[in-house]
Each structure stands twice: as C-alpha cells, then as structure tokens.
Amino acid sequence: xxxxxxxxxxxxxxxxxxxxxxxxxxxxxxxxxxxxxxxxxxxxxxxxxxxxxxxxxxxxxxxxxxxxxxxxxxxxxxxxxxxxxxxxxxxxxxxxxxxxxxxxxxxxxxxxxxxxxxxxxxxxxxxxxxxxxxxxxxxxxxxxxxxxxxxxxxxxxxxxxxxxxxxxxxxxxxxxxxxxxxxxxxxxxxxxxxxxxxxxxxxxxxxxxxxxxxxxxxxxxxxxxxxxxxxxxxxxxxxxxx
Amino acid sequence: xxxxxxxxxxxxxxxxxxxxxxxxxxxxxxxxxxxxxxxxxxxxxxxxxxxxxxxxxxxxxxxxxxxxxxxxxxxxxxxxxxxxxxxxxxxxxxxxxxxxxxxxxxxxxxxxxxxxxxxxxxxxxxxxxxxxxxxxxxxxxxxxxxxxxxxxxxxxxxxxxxxxxxxxxxxxxxxxxxxxxxxxxxxxxxxxxxxxxxxxxxxxxxxxxxxxxxxxxxxxxxxxxxxxxxxxxxxxxxxxxxxxxxxxxxxxxxxxxxxxxxxxxxxxxxxxxxxxxxxxxxxxxxxxxxxxxxxxxxxxxxxxxx
Numbered sequence: 001x002x003x004x005x006x007x008x009x010x011x012x013x014x015x016x017x018x019x020x021x022x023x024x025x026x027x028x029x030x031x032x033x034x035x036x037x038x039x040x041x042x043x044x045x046x047x048x049x050x051x052x053x054x055x056x057x058x059x060x061x062x063x064x065x066x067x068x069x070x071x072x073x074x075x076x077x078x079x080x081x082x083x084x085x086x087x088x089x090x091x092x093x094x095x096x097x098x099x100x101x102x103x104x105x106x107x108x109x110x111x112x113x114x115x116x117x118x119x120x121x122x123x124x125x126x127x128x129x130x131x132x133x134x135x136x137x138x139x140x141x142x143x144x145x146x147x148x149x150x151x152x153x154x155x156x157x158x159x160x161x162x163x164x165x166x167x168x169x170x171x172x173x174x175x176x177x178x179x180x181x182x183x184x185x186x187x188x189x190x191x192x193x194x195x196x197x198x199x200x201x202x203x204x205x206x207x208x209x210x211x212x213x214x215x216x217x218x219x220x221x222x223x224x225x226x227x228x229x230x231x232x233x234x235x236x237x238x239x240x241x242x
Numbered sequence: 243x244x245x246x247x248x249x250x251x252x253x254x255x256x257x258x259x260x261x262x263x264x265x266x267x268x269x270x271x272x273x274x275x276x277x278x279x280x281x282x283x284x285x286x287x288x289x290x291x292x293x294x295x296x297x298x299x300x301x302x303x304x305x306x307x308x309x310x311x312x313x314x315x316x317x318x319x320x321x322x323x324x325x326x327x328x329x330x331x332x333x334x335x336x337x338x339x340x341x342x343x344x345x346x347x348x349x350x351x352x353x354x355x356x357x358x359x360x361x362x363x364x365x366x367x368x369x370x371x372x373x374x375x376x377x378x379x380x381x382x383x384x385x386x387x388x389x390x391x392x393x394x395x396x397x398x399x400x401x402x403x404x405x406x407x408x409x410x411x412x413x414x415x416x417x418x419x420x421x422x423x424x425x426x427x428x429x430x431x432x433x434x435x436x437x438x439x440x441x442x443x444x445x446x447x448x449x450x451x452x453x454x455x456x457x458x459x460x461x462x463x464x465x466x467x468x469x470x471x472x473x474x475x476x477x478x479x480x481x482x483x484x485x486x487x488x489x490x491x492x493x494x495x496x497x498x499x500x501x502x503x504x505x506x507x508x509x510x511x512x513x514x515x516x517x518x519x520x521x522x523x524x525x526x527x528x529x530x531x532x533x534x535x536x537x538x539x540x541x542x543x544x545x546x547x548x
Contacts, residue, residue: 024387025299026334037288041386043332065339067330070307070382105332107384109303110287 006158007036014141014154014219019121019230021129027105029130033122035154037112042122044130046102059094061101066119069108080106080116087120087170087197093133102132113157114142116168116199121223128231137173138196139223142166143212145204151211153219165202167209169216171195173224251335253465261466265454270463272298276456277503282511284402284518290432290526291407295399298460299389301333304399305382306407310422313369313376321368321376325354327383327396334388334461345392352485353383353397356441356474360482363404364436370412375422377409379435390461393472397443398515405519406526408432440515441482442508443474446500450490457503471497473504477512 009015015036024030027043034040051061064081066073088104104126106119117140124137144155144166152159160166172194195213204212261271268276280298287294291306313320327350329337337343342350357363368377381403383396411430415423447459447467459467469489474482481501 024301024332025389026387027332030332039287041332043386045331045335048335065331067328067332067384070305070380103331105330107303107330107332107386110289110292 005152007156011150011152012215012219014222015156017223017226019125019226021125021230021234027126027130029126029128029132031122031125031129032109033118033125034110035114035118036156037110038114038118039109040115040118040122041107041109042119042126043105043107044102044123044126044132045105046130046132047097047100048103049100051099051101055101057099060092060097060099061094062088062092063101063103064088064123065103065105067105067107069111080119083116083197083199084120084123087138088123088127090196091124091134091136091138091172092127093135096133102127102130111157113155113160114168116140117142117170120170120197121227125227125231136175137224137227138170139173139220139227140168140170140197141216141219141223142168143216145202145208145212149208151208151215153215163202165200165204165208167198167200167204167212167216169195169213169220170197171217171220173227174221176228253462257462258466261463262449265449265456266452270456272460274458276454279458279507279511280460282398282514284398284515286402286406286518286522291403293399293402293406294386295395295402297389297391297395297398297458299387300391300395301385301387301389302392302395302399303384303386304396304403305384306403307380307382308377308407308409309380310370310375310412310424311378312374313372318373319369319376320365322378323358323363323365323381324378325350325357325381325383325400327353327385329385332387333385337385337388348485348487349393349396350383352393352443352472352474352483353400355483355485356397356443357400357404360439360441360474360476360480362437362439362441362476362482364438367436368409370422371414371420374420379404379407379409388461390464391445391458393445394443394458397441397474398511401437401440401442402515402519404435404437405515406434406522408434439476439478439480440512441474441476442511443472443483444504444507445470445472446503448490448492448496453492453496455496455500457507471500473500475501475504475508477509479505 018034021031023032024043029044032041051057055061062085064085066077066081068077104123120140142154144152144163146152147164283296285294293304295302327346329346331337331339381400385392410424410432412422412424415421447456447463448469450468471486473484
C-alpha cells in the first residue's frame with residue numbers, strides 16, 4: 001500500500017539536505033542544517049573555563065541553549081535542551097577537557113517538521129567545526145507511523161500532525177572501516193548497531209517501533225555518507241584562519 | 243563567577259593603541275574610510291516576514307508574526323507593534339541567556355522609537371473591529387553574530403521583514419457581524435502591511451583625541467571608542483530618533499555634520515532595501531505562478547468549458 005505524500009516523495013525518501021559550516025565569525029564553531037524547509041542554525045563556544053553549579057568538575061560539561069523562532073521559551077524548549085544535552089554528552093569525550101563548559105546554541109530559523117533531528121545534526125556539525133573531541137558523530141532521523149500502519153521517514157509539519165505516532169531516533173554514524181570486511185575486529189559491531197536516543201510521541205505497536213528502528217538505521221547510513229562528504233569537501237577547501 | 247570574567251573577550255592594549263593610531267591617519271583596520279559602510283546584504287527566507295541581514299560580519303535575523311488581540315482601552319481603533327530583541331549567546335561569548343541586558347533593551351528601544359513613534363507602520367489599518375479585535379504585530383530580532391553595529395543591522399532586518407510580511411485577510415461574520423473569520427492563505431490572498439516610510443538607523447563612533455568621527459563601527463572599534471550616537475532618519479530627511487547615551491561630549495557642529503551624513507547614507511540604504519524587497523516579491527509571485535500547472539492539471543476539461 002503506497003502512501004500519497006504531498007511533495008511526491010516515497011515513504012523512505014528524505015527531503016533535500018543542505019549543510020554549511022563556519023557561517024559565523026564570533027562563534028568557535030557554527031553550522032547550518034536544512035532538511036527541506038526546516039532550517040536550524042547551531043553555534044558552539046568552548047571549551048570555556050569552569051563548570052556549572054551542579055555539574056561534575058572532573059568532566060567537561062555541555063550546556064545547550066535552544067532559541068525558538070518566535071515566542072517565549074517554554075517547557076518544550078527546555079525538553080529539547082535536555083534531550084540534546086544528553087545526546088551530545090554521550091558522543092563527546094568528556095574526560096579530555098575536565099572542568100570546562102562547552103556551550104551549544106541552537107537557533108530555529110524555520111520549523112517544517114523533524115525539528116529535533118535537524119537540530120541534533122546541526123549541533124554535531126558545529127561541534128566538528130569547533131574541534132570539540134568526540135567519539136563519533138550522531139545522525140538523527142524522524143520516523144512516523146501513519147494511521148494505516150505504514151512507516152514514513154522525514155515528515156513535514158503537516159504530515160507529523162496527521163500521523164498516529166512518530167519517533168525521533170539518533171544513531172551513531174556509520175563507520176568506514178580501514179580494515180577489510182570480515183576481519184576479526186569485534187569493536188566495530190556494537191557501535192553500528194547502537195542507538196543513542198529515541199523519543200516517541202503517540203501510540204505505536206512494538207512491531208511498528210522495531211520497524212521504525214530498522215528504517216531509521218538504513219536512513220542513518222545515507223545521512224552519514226552525506227555528512228562525511230560534506231566534511232571532507234569543506235576540509236579540503238580553504239583552511240579556517242582564526 | 244570567576245570563570246565568567248576570565249571567559250570575557252577583551253582587546254589587548256596593543257590592539258587598542260593600533261586602532262587609535264591608525265585612525266589618526268584616517269585608516270580603519272578593515273581598510274574602510276571613516277564614512278564608509280560595510281557591505282550590506284539582505285536575504286529573505288521562503289516564509290513571509292522573515293529576513294536575514296548581514297553588515298560585514300554582523301548578522302541579524304528578523305521575524306514578523308501577527309496575532310489577533312483586544313486593543314488597548316485608550317486606543318480602540320489601532321493595532322499594536324511590539325519589538326522583541328534576543329541577544330542570543332550565539333552572537334558573542336559575553337551574551338548571557340535569560341533576561342535581556344542593558345544593550346539589548348537599548349537596542350530594542352531605539353528601533354521601537356524609530357518605527358512606532360514615527361508612525362512608519364500604519365497601525366490604524368490593523369484594526370478589524372474597533373474595541374474588540376485588532377492585529378498585534380510582533381517583530382522578533384535574533385542577533386546571530388556580533389561584528390559590531392548591531393543597531394543598524396537589526397533596524398534593517400526589522401524593516402525588511404515588515405515589508406515582506408503578509409498578514410491573513412479576515413472578514414466580519416457571524417450572526418451580528420461581531421465575529422471575525424480569519425481566512426487561511428490558500429483561500430484568500432494575504433495582504434501586505436502599510437509602511438509609510440523607512441526609518442534607517444545610522445550609528446556613529448567618537449574617539450576623543452583629535453575629534454575623530456566614524457560611521458558603522460566594527461566590534462573592535464566599539465571596544466575602543468569613547469562615545470556613540472545613533473541617528474534614525476528616513477530618505478525624506480525627517481529625523482525619527484536620535485540616541486546618544488552618555489560617553490564623551492561632542493560639539494554641535496559635529497552633530498550637524500553627522501546629520502547630513504546620516505541623511506545621505508539613509509537614502510542609499512533605503513534604495514538597497516527597496517530593491518531587495520522588490521526582487522523577493524517578484525520571486526515569490528513567480529513561485530505562485532509555477533504552482534498552478536500542477537494543481538489544475540486534472541481539471542483541464544473544466545477550464546476549457548470556461
């Protein structure tokens with residue numbers, strides 16, 4: 001059963017992705033990520049001296065500030081800040097710079113569905129641009145379950161509202177191993193099959209959820225390739241001067 | 243708390259002296275002349291009423307939204323215009339999240355006075371039902387990158403966003419004509435706001451020794467300058483607002499000179515804004531025309547009958 005999507009995409013097709021790094025001059029790292037019409041700007045300042053009050057000074061601390069497009073900051077923004085903070089904490093190597101704070105600031109330029117996944121992707125690119133040490137990157141995707149039971153990737157805002165349930169999933173990026181296939185390196189496996197963050201809204205059956213995870217992981221490979229190509233291209237371009 | 247102070251950005255003494263000495267020979271550190279503006283670029287987002295302005299390295303985003311509210315009791319036939327300035331921590335490591343600091347409040351007030359009190363935006367056309375429903379226009383200014391001279395950039399962003407914003411059309415209905423029906427953009431074309439004139443803010447920096455004056459300071463020059471003045475003028479030569487909050491004193495003839503400079507700069511910036519808005523409106527109209535072939539593809543037979 002095919003789902004009719006307004007912009008003519010198939011159920012597994014992502015919107016056109018666009019990403020640029022080093023947009024801002026004062027910030028140590030910055031990135032802009034857009035999926036279709038959803039556009040998010042991320043800036044990173046860090047590491048700065050000192051940690052916040054209740055944070056562990058033996059580790060680096062990550063602070064996330066979410067700025068919505070318009071209106072005051074409410075509970076939804078605080079929730080996004082918390083999810084983003086925990087996701088970034090799991091990918092950054094916190095023991096490299098103890099007793100420091102890295103601030104990640106997210107500015108929503110336009111919201112047309114899949115806002116949190118775009119923000120996570122933008123934040124990862126900004127962290128790379130700032131040179132914050134990370135174990136691996138995170139790629140994020142939104143999967144939703146339609147009323148008919150079909151799983152659709154990367155919905156627009158209208159689609160999100162009509163769906164029965166949707167899930168924001170964050171996976172570690174796919175690994176391009178230097179070692180040949182089938183070599184005895186047990187380390188590769190766990191990372192590729194891991195899932196960092198999952199936030200669901202609405203009711204979905206267990207089978208639907210596992211199907212979402214499967215589709216999400218497949219899409220995350222495509223996103224990882226896009227990220228890798230983008231980062232390699234920009235690193236061979238002019239080097240950043242100060 | 244000590245961590246915060248050590249994180250603040252400070253210009254070194256050598257840098258400050260270099261800037262001041264160079265200015266004595268009328269050279270600015272980015273190669274401009276004292277009365278030269280940096281390159282201004284005005285871009286619009288796909289949505290209506292969303293602009294991004296860049297002056298050199300300074301970047302500001304302006305977003306306009308509207309809501310139906312009850313008018314103030316003493317002005318039942320006028321809509322309202324409110325400006326919210328966000329000094330995002332993205333722009334400068336010294337900007338803290340939370341309550342707006344002095345600079346943010348001052349910036350908001352300068353732009354507010356320039357737009358609202360000079361009646362640049364026609365608030366009477368925002369009234370739908372006197373005493374009951376009026377449009378409240380809200381302008382959000384997000385400072386993304388602080389490269390100096392935030393006031394001018396934010397002002398242009400606000401103006402550009404206002405000129406490209408389209409508010410939904412609404413009509414009176416209901417049993418006694420007292421209910422307001424807001425039409426979605428697909429049913430009825432949304433309308434632009436009525437803007438009478440464009441107040442442009444021009445900022446000057448004063449350096450005490452030798453009475454040095456320059457226009458459009460960068461953030462390095464802002465850290466060195468002794469005083470600043472912002473003049474909001476429009477292309478007709480009307481003064482909408484002048485703000486000089488403390489700092490060193492300047493003689494009257496310098497103020498008059500600044501006024502003349504400001505008027506000439508305002509004319510060129512107004513033209514630039516109007517050209518950018520014009521280009522965006524054309525592009526938006528073209529986009530609308532392109533949508534029609536796909537939507538009326540099925541109804542070809544009906545069209546031919548007409």
